[in-house]
Amino acid sequence: MLRRYRATPRLTLLNSTLAITRLQPDDLPGVWAIEQTLVGPWTLAQLQEELALAHGWHLVAKDGAGIVVAYLFGSRVLDEAEIRKIAVAADHRRQGIADLLLRGAWQHLAQFAVSSCFLELRATNLAALSLYQKNGFQIIGRRRNYYTLPTEDAMVLVKSFIP
Numbered sequence: 001m002l003r004r005y006r007a008t009p010r011l012t013l014l015n016s017t018l019a020i021t022r023l024q025p026d027d028l029p030g031v032w033a034i035e036q037t038l039v040g041p042w043t044l045a046q047l048q049e050e051l052a053l054a055h056g057w058h059l060v061a062k063d064g065a066g067i068v069v070a071y072l073f074g075s076r077v078l079d080e081a082e083i084r085k086i087a088v089a090a091d092h093r094r095q096g097i098a099d100l101l102l103r104g105a106w107q108h109l110a111q112f113a114v115s116s117c118f119l120e121l122r123a124t125n126l127a128a129l130s131l132y133q134k135n136g137f138q139i140i141g142r143r144r145n146y147y148t149l150p151t152e153d154a155m156v157l158v159k160s161f162i163p
């Protein structure tokens with residue numbers, strides 16, 4: 001059975017309290033429903049592969065009724081981590097949920113003395129770029145035509161945890 005965080009980050013929304021927990025197998029349909037609304041969504045098979053990664057860790061944000069409204073997929077090998085995906089349901093955006101998910105991620109990674117966290121994002125994704133820069137990431141590179149459907153460059157970002 002998957003563990004819950006000891007100190008679960010919470011966010012009080014207008015009508016309910018949102019909590020960040022480890023993803024459970026039952027959460028997959030909720031994740032899949034959001035995933036299908038994104039640009040360049042992963043297939044269900046890709047999602048299932050992701051959740052089976054030995055070095056992966058997966059967080060969900062659920063509202064007071066237990067509905068999945070956002071998720072974050074990460075991985076870690078030794079002291080290096082990666083944010084592989086973050087998504088918030090369209091009708092829940094701009095309420096601080098992605099910020100909260102990242103707090104949950106740092107809380108998870110703090111157990112492993114992680115020194116850096118990498119990620120890639122579509123070059124036109126200015127909302128995500130702003131989110132990551134606000135949370136301490138810096139641009140370190142660009143991969144030409146990295147993404148397909150649509151074809152687009154990737155920006156590579158890193159956040160250092162070394163003081």
Ligand SMILES: CC(C)(COP(=O)(O)OP(=O)(O)OC[C@H]1O[C@@H](n2cnc3c(N)ncnc32)[C@H](O)[C@@H]1OP(=O)(O)O)[C@@H](O)C(=O)NCCC(=O)NCCS
Pocket residue numbers: 038084085086087088089092093094095096097098099100121122125126127128130131132134
């Ligand atoms: C990017 C995304 C995860 C942001 O989620 P969110 O819960 O709306 O973000 P938050 O409310 O926590 O906002 C945190 C910060 O992100 C940035 N941000 C979020 N949405 C933004 C927007 N539409 N325009 C500009 N900046 C934005 C801001 O810096 C914001 O800080 P602020 O509120 O102090 O200005 C969400 O828009 C999303 O799911 N997009 C589709 C999937 C995606 O692009 N994922 C990222 C690549 S893997």
